[in-house]
Amino acid sequence: MPWNDNAGPGPWGSPPPNDGKKDADRPRNEEPRGGGPRGSGDPPPPLDVNALLDRLSDRMRQTFGGPGRGRAIAASAFGLVALWAISGCYVVQPKEQAVVTTFGAYSRTAQPGLRYHVPWPVEHAELVPFTSIQTLDIGGSVSQPVSDERLMLTGDENIVDLSFTVQWKVSDAPKYAFNVRDPDTVIKDVAESAMREVIGRTALTPILTTGRGQVQDQTEALMQRILDRYDVGVSIQSVNIQAATTPAPVLEAYRDVQRAAQNAESAANNARGEAAQIKQAALGYREQVVREAAGDADRFNQVYAQYKLAPAVTRERLYIETMQRVLEKSNKVIIDNKGASAPVILPPDAFRPKSATTATVSEGAAR
Amino acid sequence: MNRVPAPVVATGVGALFLLILANFTLFQVNQRQQALIVRIGDPVRTVTTPGLHVKSPFDTVIRFDKRNIEMINAQPEEVTAADQERLVVDAFVRYRITDPRQFYRTLGQESVATDRLDRIVNAALREEIGRSTSEEVIAGKRAQVMAAIRDRVAKQVAASNLGVQIIDVRIKRADLPPTNEQAVFERMQTARKQEAAELRAIGEQKRREIVATAYEEAEKIRGDADAQRAQLFAESFGRDPGFAAFYRSMSAYEKALGQGDTTLVLSPDSAFFKYFDKGPAG
Numbered sequence: 001m002p003w004n005d006n007a008g009p010g011p012w013g014s015p016p017p018n019d020g021k022k023d024a025d026r027p028r029n030e031e032p033r034g035g036g037p038r039g040s041g042d043p044p045p046p047l048d049v050n051a052l053l054d055r056l057s058d059r060m061r062q063t064f065g066g067p068g069r070g071r072a073i074a075a076s077a078f079g080l081v082a083l084w085a086i087s088g089c090y091v092v093q094p095k096e097q098a099v100v101t102t103f104g105a106y107s108r109t110a111q112p113g114l115r116y117h118v119p120w121p122v123e124h125a126e127l128v129p130f131t132s133i134q135t136l137d138i139g140g141s142v143s144q145p146v147s148d149e150r151l152m153l154t155g156d157e158n159i160v161d162l163s164f165t166v167q168w169k170v171s172d173a174p175k176y177a178f179n180v181r182d183p184d185t186v187i188k189d190v191a192e193s194a195m196r197e198v199i200g201r202t203a204l205t206p207i208l209t210t211g212r213g214q215v216q217d218q219t220e221a222l223m224q225r226i227l228d229r230y231d232v233g234v235s236i237q238s239v240n241i242q243a244a245t246t247p248a249p250v251l252e253a254y255r256d257v258q259r260a261a262q263n264a265e266s267a268a269n270n271a272r273g274e275a276a277q278i279k280q281a282a283l284g285y286r287e288q289v290v291r292e293a294a295g296d297a298d299r300f301n302q303v304y305a306q307y308k309l310a311p312a313v314t315r316e317r318l319y320i321e322t323m324q325r326v327l328e329k330s331n332k333v334i335i336d337n338k339g340a341s342a343p344v345i346l347p348p349d350a351f352r353p354k355s356a357t358t359a360t361v362s363e364g365a366a367r
Numbered sequence: 368m369n370r371v372p373a374p375v376v377a378t379g380v381g382a383l384f385l386l387i388l389a390n391f392t393l394f395q396v397n398q399r400q401q402a403l404i405v406r407i408g409d410p411v412r413t414v415t416t417p418g419l420h421v422k423s424p425f426d427t428v429i430r431f432d433k434r435n436i437e438m439i440n441a442q443p444e445e446v447t448a449a450d451q452e453r454l455v456v457d458a459f460v461r462y463r464i465t466d467p468r469q470f471y472r473t474l475g476q477e478s479v480a481t482d483r484l485d486r487i488v489n490a491a492l493r494e495e496i497g498r499s500t501s502e503e504v505i506a507g508k509r510a511q512v513m514a515a516i517r518d519r520v521a522k523q524v525a526a527s528n529l530g531v532q533i534i535d536v537r538i539k540r541a542d543l544p545p546t547n548e549q550a551v552f553e554r555m556q557t558a559r560k561q562e563a564a565e566l567r568a569i570g571e572q573k574r575r576e577i578v579a580t581a582y583e584e585a586e587k588i589r590g591d592a593d594a595q596r597a598q599l600f601a602e603s604f605g606r607d608p609g610f611a612a613f614y615r616s617m618s619a620y621e622k623a624l625g626q627g628d629t630t631l632v633l634s635p636d637s638a639f640f641k642y643f644d645k646g647p648a649g
Binding site: 070073101102103104105106121151152153154155156157158159174177178179180181182185186189190192193196197200201226229230231232246247249250253254256257259260261263264265266267268270271272274275276278279281282283285286287288289290292293294296297298300301303304307311315318319320322323325326327328329330331332333334335336346 | 395396398400416417418434435436437459461506507535539552555560564565566567569570577578580581585588589593600602606607613614617618620621625626631632634638
């Protein structure tokens, strides 16, 4: 065959395209999408374009005019075949798998690495993200909420404002690639539907407080069940409620409830303080009253003991001493009205407190 | 020689002829597709296995999706539930073309199928939701309602012989219309207001309870104090009531009158002045 003895230079004057299959750095004509970074070998030597053109025209002349024509055609044919053959090389990245079809029919799944398939039109490789976890936000982010995805009816006919994230990954590449049209839309729709179903049978308060984990787990399980039925080849890693609050119009009312609870608590605290005060005051009163009474009684007892020894004298003495102490400090007006026929009229000064009336008015007053 | 060698030419021409022939007689059906072979307007056979297939040059190949396809309601439907509450329901249908020939005959293309399914689903939604209360649709029996809708749609689709199989029908959202939503917000607000008022009332009640309890205890303590005092006085003063009265009066005078702010108008006849007028003889 003419191309078997093709030992000479290749048809393009460059080094012959020998055994392209081993040469990973050769450009791949039909690289599948998502192909990794090209191997960056040494930079190519600077091209002498003129020399190259000269050589090329030389070759052309040889090919189509010279006597070695047949050989040259064979060489070009071989080159084309070789190019076609190496176009089947492709790279599967570590986080991917490739599903290979032969004449459109699924034939095998290729693992990460440098792979080869029979080139077009026989086989085709399609890359599927496999081990990487995909994230799907429903209800939007904090900065960009999607309001009509967020409001959901709860089991007790309230409305909750909820956003959540679903993490999933492809668990079966061929199923993911071939079984369902537009698998990403399926996941989103199923996520929304499942979450709303679960929220629909849960009361509002647990969603806002302690029941979140349960809602997440139930949604995750429900999603997985539905997706398995659709045979999407996807596994749900987690469902995470990002934010669950009451909708904006009722938020203030909810805050008021919290305030009321705080108020009630602080009212009780204040009352406890007041109560302690009242009780302490009473205890103080008791202490005071009892001790004073005891004191008074004791004093009386002692005085009484003396009195018993000499009743008349003690009595007299007590009286006079007491009167002395009383009169000592008071203003005194002594009126002897035995001989008076008219009422005695006292000047108002006589009734002033003692300090202001040092000068006692009545002629009968003794200091 | 200025000519290409004959074998080469022959090979080239042969290859070209083969390619043209292949183009007319071979066709691919990929993993996601199924195909219907139509011979001059007559659907002769269906091909459901993917791969390379042979046909006669006069056959045309119409390809259909073999996958699980989604159909979403064009518009969320406002449906009345059994309790007369209105709900805005948004559902999606998943279906599969199972019989391309039948599908081609009855529907022709997917847009027609979507249209047809949309109508069937809407009717089923109305029918099934109309049988349940809104509470059941939203909360209690959503799964059952969905299953009933799915069965109804599946039955109808099967009966219409469309070449389509229903995989699932799911309610995506079942919400209240905006006006009712507002009513829910109001109800939520009033419920919260009630709750807040209740909490505040409980707080007030607690406050009173605590203070009153303290008052009760305090009064008991005071009573106890007074009782003890009375007992102490009774014990000591009771020994000689006459002297006790005198003694007590004395201390009372002292306390009541001995503050210096009293003006006493006295008569020299009083006992204190016994010697005042009369001198030591008394």
